[in-house]
Amino acid sequence: MTKYIESFKKYRFLLRELVKKGIKLKYRRSYLGIIWTLLEPLLTMMVLTLVFSTFYGRKDRAFPVYVLTGRLLYSFFSNGTKVAMKSIRSHAGMIKKVYVPKYIYPLSSVMYNFIIFLISLIVLVGVSIVLGVYPNWWTLTAVIPLIILFMFTLGVGMILSTVSVFFRDAEYLWDVALMLIMYTCAIFYDTERLFKNGVDWILRINPVYSVIKIFRDAVYGSSMFTDPYWVIMPLCASLVTLVIGFGLFKWKQDNFILHI
C-alpha cells in the first residue's frame, strides 16, 4: 500500500501535466477556445428546448434547466468514458518507451473531462438564475451526485480502457450502449409517464439517471433524500464499478504492451 502511495506521489506532477495537456489541447486550434465549453451546452440546450417546447408544447418556464442538467451530466459521462477508453491506445507511444504507472492515463482523461465539465456548470448557474430557479441550502448537496458521477465514470472508464486494448471494436459497441444510456436518462422527457406505465425499472437500473435525478433535486433546491434509493443505488454502483475497474486493470495491465 505504501508502495502505491509513494508512486502516486512521485507521479503527481505527471498527472497534473496530463490533465493540463488534455484541457489545453482540446481547444488549442479554435478561436473561441475554452468559451466553447460554455457555448456548446448552451446551444444544445436551445435546440432541445426549441424542439420539445414548441413541437411538443411543454409549457414550464424552467424546462431549459431540466434539459441542461441532464445534458451536462450525461455528456460528461459520455465524453469521459470515451476518452478514457482510448487513453491506453492513444498513449501507446509512451507506454512502449517509458515506465509510468498505467492507471495515470485513464485517470487523467477522466479528470480533465471532469474539469471541463465543472467549468461548463457556469452555464447552468446563469440559466437557472435567469429563469428564476434560485439556489438554497439544498443546492449544496449537488456535490454528492458530482462525486458519485466522477467515481462511476472513472470505474467504467477503467473497464473500457482495459477491454478496448484487446478488442478494438469495443469502441463501436460502447457507442451503441451510450445511445441506450442516453435515451434512458430522461434528459429531455418527463419521467411521469414511465412511472405510470410501470416501466420505471428502466430508470431505476440506470445509475446515470439516478445521478441526474438527484442532481436536479439539488438544483431545484429540494431534498434528494426523500427516497434514499436514488442516492444509495448510484453510490453502490459506482463503488462496485471502481473496484471492478481497478481490479481488471491491475490484472491485465502488464499485457497491454503486447497488444498495442
Next chain:
Amino acid sequence: MPKYAIEVNDVSMKFNLSKEKVDSLKEYVIKFLKRQIQYNEFWALKNVSFKVEKGDRVGILGLNGAGKSTLLKVIAGVFKPTEGNVIRHGKLVPLLELGAGFDSQYTGRENIYLYGSVLGYSKQFVQERFDEIVKFAELEEFIDVPIKNYSSGMRSRLGFSIATQVEPDILILDEVLSVGDAKFKKKSEAKVMGMFDAGVTVLFVSHSLAQVRRLCNKAIILEKGKLIACGDIDEVSAKYEEIIK
C-alpha cells in the same frame, strides 16, 4: 550498501505472435468457437541471468533480433518479464527513446514540463533546471514554437538535454550518443563521459564493437534471447569477433 546495482534473475520474455492479429470481438468469438486461435510463441529472452556490480560499465553485444532492446526495456521497467525478475538499486535513467511523451502540438517549453514529469521529476526540479535545459539543447529561439515544427535533430537534442538533468546511479544507453549534429554529438558525449567519471553503472547497447571496447569494462553477448557470454571486455569481445566472422 548492496554490492550489485542490477540483478537480472532468470528473466524470460515471451511474445505471442499470432498468425493473424485477432483484435476484434467478432473474430475472437468466431475463432474461439472454431478453436482456431493459435499463437506462435516467441521467446525474446530465455533464462537470462547476470549481475552488474556498482560502477561497472557493461556493453551488450548481439546481432539484430538477439533481444538487446527487449533486455534493456525489461531492466528499465517498461516490459514486465514473463518469468524471473530484475532488482535495481539506485536511480535509473534510461536514455532509450529520447522524447517519448513529447506532444507534437505542444511548444518546446510545455514539452520540457511534460517530459520532465514523464521521467518522474518534480515540478520544482524542472523549474530550477529549465534554463539549463534550454541552453544545453541550444533551442533558445525556438522554445515557444510547437514541437511539430522542430527538426528531428532538435527534438532529440531537447530530449537528451531533459533526460540528462539528473545524476543517475544507473544509466541505460541505446546508441544515443549519436544525437544531433557533429557539434552537439561532441557535447553530448562529453556529458555522458562526465557521468561515467562520476562512477555511474552503465548498460550500453551498440553494434559497434570498437565503441563498446572504448567505453565498457565488461560485456555480455546475447544470441537469440540467450545469454552466451558474460565477463571482461577483452574475453567477451574476442568471442564476439568469432561469432560475427
